[in-house]
Amino acid sequence: MEFTKMHALGNDYIIINEFDGEKVKEEEKAEFSRKICRRGFSVGADGVIFIQKPTSDEYDVRFRIFNSDGSEAEMCGNGIRCFSKYVYERIMKKNPLRVETKGGLRVSEMEIEGDEVKKIKVYMGVPKFKLKDIPMVVDGYKEDDEFLNGELKLKNPYLPKVKLSVVNVGNPHAVIFVEDNGIDLDFVREHLDVIGKEIEHHEAFPERINVHFVKVLNPNEIRIVTWERGAGYTTACGTGTTASVIIAHKLGKTSNRVLAHLDGGDLEIEIKDDDIYMIGDAVMVYDAKLLNIGW
């Protein structure tokens, strides 16, 4: 099977082109993704992206994303930039590109030089804040309530409780401002695999959650360290950056245009009235043929 390895800010994906036909059977996609993402034993990646024909005329193309643990996510910001570049350069010269995702319609507008996509601006849909839309279940809150800088009890020995905010931008995110929790990003890095994992799997989140630790540097810049649902630590998360800026803006911490500094590089988020845009690039690393998926 042929595949392409791509990344955006070090968040790396295996792209499988199924536009002209299925290459991995539907019932095998989860197991296939888990195996092929295993670093050292197989190709290794944070996830797998399948390019498919859309299910209705409303869209040009369909985006599917599986995390490295085999779970299917609704959306992926870095992934959709990789996907859009691949689709434009190799499948259809459509710009803007209307993409069907499990999280709803996303529109990619590409900056082109020659035949190459240099920059991608993605319309990120309408964020949802109600607990029923995350989903989140927590004592004292009703399903139509929002959870903004609310307190959640934890069981790990390093951080017994955390103030966090939640938003769904297609997929669910918990945003934690370090300055509101009396911690810094060095502390976060030291204990990320314990604290990140605990929040991802917390009983308050029946579908698990992506977790982002954010430091506001000034109204136009933030720093983020991410723990992803289904993938653990990653160098960057596009939907997570979008979620972090939406929450920071809603809490009055930042302006409507923010440059986010992530471990893998920088990403720009713009809020224009109710519309949210993510602006960044993507890199095609190599094309290859899979000989042995590993185990």
Ligand SMILES: N[C@@H](CCC[C@H](N)C(=O)O)C(=O)O
């Ligand atoms: N890295 C992604 C998000 C991938 C999906 C996520 N782990 C989830 O399960 O929701 C991004 O760039 O947005």
